[in-house]
Amino acid sequence: MSFGFKSDSTKEKPEYIPKKTFIECTECEQVFISREYNKSNAEAFCKCENLHLGIRIIQNSRFENFVTVRWNISPPKIYEEK
Numbered sequence: 053m054s055f056g057f058k059s060d061s062t063k064e065k066p067e068y069i070p071k072k073t074f075i076e077c078t079e080c081e082q083v084f085i086s087r088e089y090n091k092s093n094a095e096a097f098c099k100c101e102n103l104h105l106g107i108r109i110i111q112n113s114r115f116e117n118f119v120t121v122r123w124n125i126s127p128p129k130i131y132e133e134k
């Protein structure tokens with residue numbers, strides 16, 4: 053079984069984000085909420101295109117998917133709902 057991880061990119065790091073987590077771009081200050089991303093809304097860029105949100109589908113798990121975030125310039129601020 054292959055998960056198809058890419059290893060050809062040096063600057064982008066996927067990161068697993070739990071649901072109900074805020075992801076803020078430190079460049080343009082746009083905030084994303086991880087739970088808004090799922091199979092039907094699977095991809096987003098922030099205004100300055102620093103951040104790229106996506107999802108990774110998980111099989112054989114009670115979780116349907118994880119949200120992943122990649123970045124080009126600077127990593128996002130990630131914080132839980134208060």
Ligand SMILES: [Zn+2]
Pocket residue numbers: 077078079080081082098099100101102103
């Ligand atoms: Zn941005």
